[in-house]
Amino acid sequence: MKKIEARHIVAVLSSALLGLGATVALAHHSFAMFDSDHQVKVAGTVKHFQWTNPHVYIEMDGKNVKDEKAADQHYTIECASPGILTRIGWKFNMVKPGDTITVIIAPLRTGEPGGLLKQITLSDGRKFLNGGPAGKPNIE
């Protein structure tokens, strides 16, 4: 059974790459602009929380917690849509300016200070993912 599935995973992925446009079917846009292989953990303070379609955004001032030399800077964090987030337990008012949060993001490949959310830890310790299309964090 597992062998059969693995073989067809390849078949399905191949057909997707050849012409099925799977990436655009997943979301409002492709996530290829973000580097999911080199995720970053940022801790800081929320400046603005934008609960809108096509994407929710978090504007925050923070720093890369794994880089001792990192300075505070402003980050723009892209989240999924209100619908996707609502269906995995988020609420429109669960993040507010002034909140202390920690996020794991896939940074923008351009080097600009921003990225795609993988996981958010709220002030009260609750953790939330960013829905299926955005994928899970690969760092802690």
Place this chain on the structure above:
Amino acid sequence: MMNHNTRRASARSFTVCALLAGLVVGSASWAADAPAPAAESAKPAARTPNPRTAMTGSWNRYPDIDEKPLPGFPPAAPIPAAPLKAQYKAEWEARRKEVADAEAAGKPLYSNYTACLPDGMPAMMMGMFPMEVLQTPGQVTIIQEAYNQVRRVYLGATLPSFEEAEPLFWGHSTGRWEGDTLVVETIGVKEDVRFRDVPHSNQMRISERLRLLSANMLEDEVTVTDPVYLEAPWKWRWLYQRKPGYRMLEYVCEENREYRDESGAARMRIGK
């Protein structure tokens, strides 16, 4: 139409297609007063519900991401490549390669999606987000949550000629019942509203056969014909599972931060 054995044969083979096409769709957190989903929600009904009223309700594409298929309801096979005529196939393949190369380079191309334009037909029926079907006298209305898309199927209506059909995102649709199957014919889709980058002319016709496989499983068999671009009909199936009690959310592209840079790539605007 695929027979039952064909469906069964494709069951295990394509469990992954949902991962490619799927989105996480759970239950609406605020719908506390909604009825809980039935434990055997997709089990074939002992008695077939009346399809002329029972298609009404909220639906979710099936199977969803990370969702195991239910016994007796194998996932639909992946959608095949469109049978484009040879003179159009090379151009289409070049476009797909351009898109794939841009993805691999981390510079995805700007698209209708990035511009926050709706799918249109037939793409809206993929069920990116939950879908609602409303059956009222003389009309079936299908609403897709993503982009607040609405299509109206007028039962027994006469379609305009191809030349007289105003190009629209969802085209013009007429429906009729063949037994328990709702047959929908759609023409008049804008030529720049393309599904999977496949070109089409104003002579494209989308034929759909919608039927309930059980009280809680809906099938849409899609056949696209186009004498200009396609050398044969392009066929696939979509499946939807009922999402009891789900209340559709609104979707307005209120603040789109994606933009097209000078190279044609999609970029995200930084800062508020």
